[in-house]
Amino acid sequence: MTAQEVRLCGLLLQEHFGEVVAKVGTHLLKSGAQNLRTIIHETGISLDLVKKSLCVLVQHGTCVFSSGRKAPGSPTEYRTSCDRILRILRYPRYIYTAKTLYGDTGELIIEELLQRGDMTMSSTVKTVADRLTQNMEEGRSMDYSEVSSAFSKLVETHFLQRCPPMAGAGTKDSGTPATPATPAIPESFPDCYRVPHVTLIGRGKRRLSNEDGEDQRNAKKTKMDSETHGDEGIYWQVNFERFHLHFRDQAIISAVANKLDQTSSEIVRTMLRMSEVTTSPTATCTKPLSANEIFRSLPSSYNIPRPILDQYLTLLVDDPMEFVGKAGESGGGMYVVNLHKALANLARATLESVVQERFGSRSARIFRLLLRKRHLEQKQVEDFAMIPAKEAKDMLYTLLSQNLVQLQEIPKTPDYAPSRTFYLYTVNQLPTARMLLQNCYKTVANLIERRLFESKESKRLLEKSQRIEAILASLQASGAEPEQLTEVEEMITAPEKQQLEALRLHINKLDSAENQVDETIFLLESYVNSTATS
Amino acid sequence: MSIYLTRRDRLQGGPTLDPVTLWRYNVKARLRLEFCFHRVTGNTDVFEQQWAHEELLCRVTGGEIKELCQQFPHGITDQVIQNDMPHLEPQQRAMAINKLLSLGQLDLLRNSSGLLYRMKDMQSTSKMKGSDNQEKLVYQIIEDAGNKGIWSRDIRFKSNLPLTEINKILKNLESKKLIKAVKSVAASKKKVYMLYNLQPDRSVTGGAWYSDQDFESEFVEVLNQQCFKFLQSKAEAARDSKQSPMVQRNSSFATSHEVWKYICELGISKVDLSMDDIETILNTLIYDGKVEMTVIAAKEGTVGSVDGQMKLYRGVNPVIQPTGVVRTPCGLCPVFEDCHEGGEISPSNCIYMTEWLDF
Numbered sequence: 001m002t003a004q005e006v007r008l009c010g011l012l013l014q015e016h017f018g019e020v021v022a023k024v025g026t027h028l029l030k031s032g033a034q035n036l037r038t039i040i041h042e043t044g045i046s047l048d049l050v051k052k053s054l055c056v057l058v059q060h061g062t063c064v065f066s067s068g069r070k071a072p073g074s075p076t077e078y079r080t081s082c083d084r085i086l087r088i089l090r091y092p093r094y095i096y097t098a099k100t101l102y103g104d105t106g107e108l109i110i111e112e113l114l115q116r117g118d119m120t121m122s123s124t125v126k127t128v129a130d131r132l133t134q135n136m137e138e139g140r141s142m143d144y145s146e147v148s149s150a151f152s153k154l155v156e157t158h159f160l161q162r163c164p165p166m167a168g169a170g171t172k173d174s175g176t177p178a179t180p181a182t183p184a185i186p187e188s189f190p191d192c193y194r195v196p197h198v199t200l201i202g203r204g205k206r207r208l209s210n211e212d213g214e215d216q217r218n219a220k221k222t223k224m225d226s227e228t229h230g231d232e233g234i235y236w237q238v239n240f241e242r243f244h245l246h247f248r249d250q251a252i253i254s255a256v257a258n259k260l261d262q263t264s265s266e267i268v269r270t271m272l273r274m275s276e277v278t279t280s281p282t283a284t285c286t287k288p289l290s291a292n293e294i295f296r297s298l299p300s301s302y303n304i305p306r307p308i309l310d311q312y313l314t315l316l317v318d319d320p321m322e323f324v325g326k327a328g329e330s331g332g333g334m335y336v337v338n339l340h341k342a343l344a345n346l347a348r349a350t351l352e353s354v355v356q357e358r359f360g361s362r363s364a365r366i367f368r369l370l371l372r373k374r375h376l377e378q379k380q381v382e383d384f385a386m387i388p389a390k391e392a393k394d395m396l397y398t399l400l401s402q403n404l405v406q407l408q409e410i411p412k413t414p415d416y417a418p419s420r421t422f423y424l425y426t427v428n429q430l431p432t433a434r435m436l437l438q439n440c441y442k443t444v445a446n447l448i449e450r451r452l453f454e455s456k457e458s459k460r461l462l463e464k465s466q467r468i469e470a471i472l473a474s475l476q477a478s479g480a481e482p483e484q485l486t487e488v489e490e491m492i493t494a495p496e497k498q499q500l501e502a503l504r505l506h507i508n509k510l511d512s513a514e515n516q517v518d519e520t521i522f523l524l525e526s527y528v529n530s531t532a533t534s
Numbered sequence: 535m536s537i538y539l540t541r542r543d544r545l546q547g548g549p550t551l552d553p554v555t556l557w558r559y560n561v562k563a564r565l566r567l568e569f570c571f572h573r574v575t576g577n578t579d580v581f582e583q584q585w586a587h588e589e590l591l592c593r594v595t596g597g598e599i600k601e602l603c604q605q606f607p608h609g610i611t612d613q614v615i616q617n618d619m620p621h622l623e624p625q626q627r628a629m630a631i632n633k634l635l636s637l638g639q640l641d642l643l644r645n646s647s648g649l650l651y652r653m654k655d656m657q658s659t660s661k662m663k664g665s666d667n668q669e670k671l672v673y674q675i676i677e678d679a680g681n682k683g684i685w686s687r688d689i690r691f692k693s694n695l696p697l698t699e700i701n702k703i704l705k706n707l708e709s710k711k712l713i714k715a716v717k718s719v720a721a722s723k724k725k726v727y728m729l730y731n732l733q734p735d736r737s738v739t740g741g742a743w744y745s746d747q748d749f750e751s752e753f754v755e756v757l758n759q760q761c762f763k764f765l766q767s768k769a770e771a772a773r774d775s776k777q778s779p780m781v782q783r784n785s786s787f788a789t790s791h792e793v794w795k796y797i798c799e800l801g802i803s804k805v806d807l808s809m810d811d812i813e814t815i816l817n818t819l820i821y822d823g824k825v826e827m828t829v830i831a832a833k834e835g836t837v838g839s840v841d842g843q844m845k846l847y848r849g850v851n852p853v854i855q856p857t858g859v860v861r862t863p864c865g866l867c868p869v870f871e872d873c874h875e876g877g878e879i880s881p882s883n884c885i886y887m888t889e890w891l892d893f
Binding site: 255258261263307311315320321346364372384385388391445446453454502505506513515518519520 | 743749751754758773778779780783814815817818820821822823826850851852853854855856857858859860861862864865866870873875880881882884887890891892
């Protein structure tokens, strides 16, 4: 947990949950596990507020609590971790992915779940259906069953998972008064998220469709009915890991498409989809797939004949990026997707791209040269890269000062006399990637700060425009004259309008930049994590 | 003495020898005795002066070796001399060679099979006529340095002559067009000396990429771009050919020989570029991440193959677009490390950010 991470987490918490939660959160991040009393004492926030903010954090899975370490029965301690908080940064991407995969319904389901941390299926379905209905034309409404089928699809593809039952929290699943069948299921599968869903969904669906008749007409009213739906106590959350696997696969596929061509990327996509379920999230490569299997699973729309497929597979294996590897000869050749190697290659490409953009293509040449040749003396760098000595020296020293390149001394004599020492330049990919990751965190934090600053600068203007919009809306509702409306509209002057427009542009730009940086963060994070597990 | 001996023999009625023969034997014996003495004391020169009588009485073997050397202009080994002159004792042989070496008529070379003796060019010795020993010494040192050249300070160390003296000699030799000074690319102020008729080594001139010890980075860049263009157009043509993927890939490859021919035909280069030069250029493209290389086995005698290998190059596409972080000002910020909220440089007052937002 670095200072950059903590800073970014603080900003993210502040943005999503407000000042107090951010204060409690960063305090917990900085000082590790603490009990309630210490938190109150050290932050100087009132008991009530601290409790509430801890609730928020726990609700969103960013904070875990456990009984005290010192002795049994000592006060409960709370602990947060950066990883989970940093996910907030990726929320837009999760939502967007859900939208592309499962349409508006999927988008809203994920959005609701992300916003509330965890929810029961019935309430999620209800809220989503209500929201969808609200956006539809008058007289039409969204069927609950449609939403719940989308929900179950998300569960089937593991994008959603059940929250692990709270052990010491006193809210035992069995204790909830629910339909007779439910208690047994969570008990027998205490931490497995998937298996019980099928039965549960079946029932949940039936229940919901049952009440369709009476409930659909007043679906627009967003009142919570007190009726039970049979899934109380079973809360759902977004399975971030599954999303990350999806992102990783997408990254690999697009890299193949860039490097080779569309068809190869479709083959890799098919391979990844086939092994989606069978491969464990931390595996270095997918389970071997035979060429026959791949051929059968290829969507027929691609129209790739068998010999061509074999050729493509050979090409993919031959490619120096080694996205695809050959595992054996049986079944027309067994192929695997080298997930970790692909991540390492992508991370390397990211590093190269950073050097290229920041220090120019010649420095990138030196950087790549060192990546390929491992250890080189200065003279060798000049010769291989064909860069004049003076410039090469300059670039090497710049890279060295930025810690992108390391220097290894090998003395011939134990006195380290410069004249009798080899100075070898080298690039260490993993530490460099870590460093870059920290830089990314700082960048995002900077962007958020800037965004807050921008909106603070024109706070008055924003408030004014909001007020005017509110007035306009109320006037329209009460059926005011058009002249009145224009009069109110003119309260915002032209330069002010311009300023508002610029502000909107700025904020959009900063927002999209945050998402772009997050893509880099994701690649580097998964690379670093993959090296930790392999 | 020999006359007396013959007479005594005749008087005694014993077997007689003719006095000349006897004298010769006597002289021979005496010479050998003297020679051995002088050799032990280590001054054969004195012996030569005293006894050789300008090679009338005897000569120190050397002439024969010299002759032998002339027969073999590429040099002879110790073994050859031994075979040719079995009558010579090893020590005699060594001495003769030492003498020739000190006279500067013989060169001592070292090759893989051992030491090699070679006659000095009569030319160079003739050129050296009229120059003193010091000049000869300096000349020899420079000659030894070959086409790599030698720095005047190194000459000083090797010859133990004062620098002023050496400068004088160097100037002298230069005016005689025996040696020349070449500026090295490694250090622009460093002059190295080599024989006049030698072509300087690549390490001194830097090869095709240097003109007047300046690295022609523009030239390299242009070649780099041209090579890439060639490979890229080839790859594109292959992609458009709509053939099976294998054929497409294979036809996007170009051998280094093809690239070389293309560059030669373009005529961008004033100097003649070798295949190796082109390969170094292609290597820079690999380090640029724009080109891939594979080595395949080639039939002996195919154009462009070296040692039964052929290097194939092809242009490739980058794996990823510029990554997200460098699309923000922070990714390129020169003062990124110094940027803190509330500090002199902070995200709120960042001018790069402002420019970027207004863009």
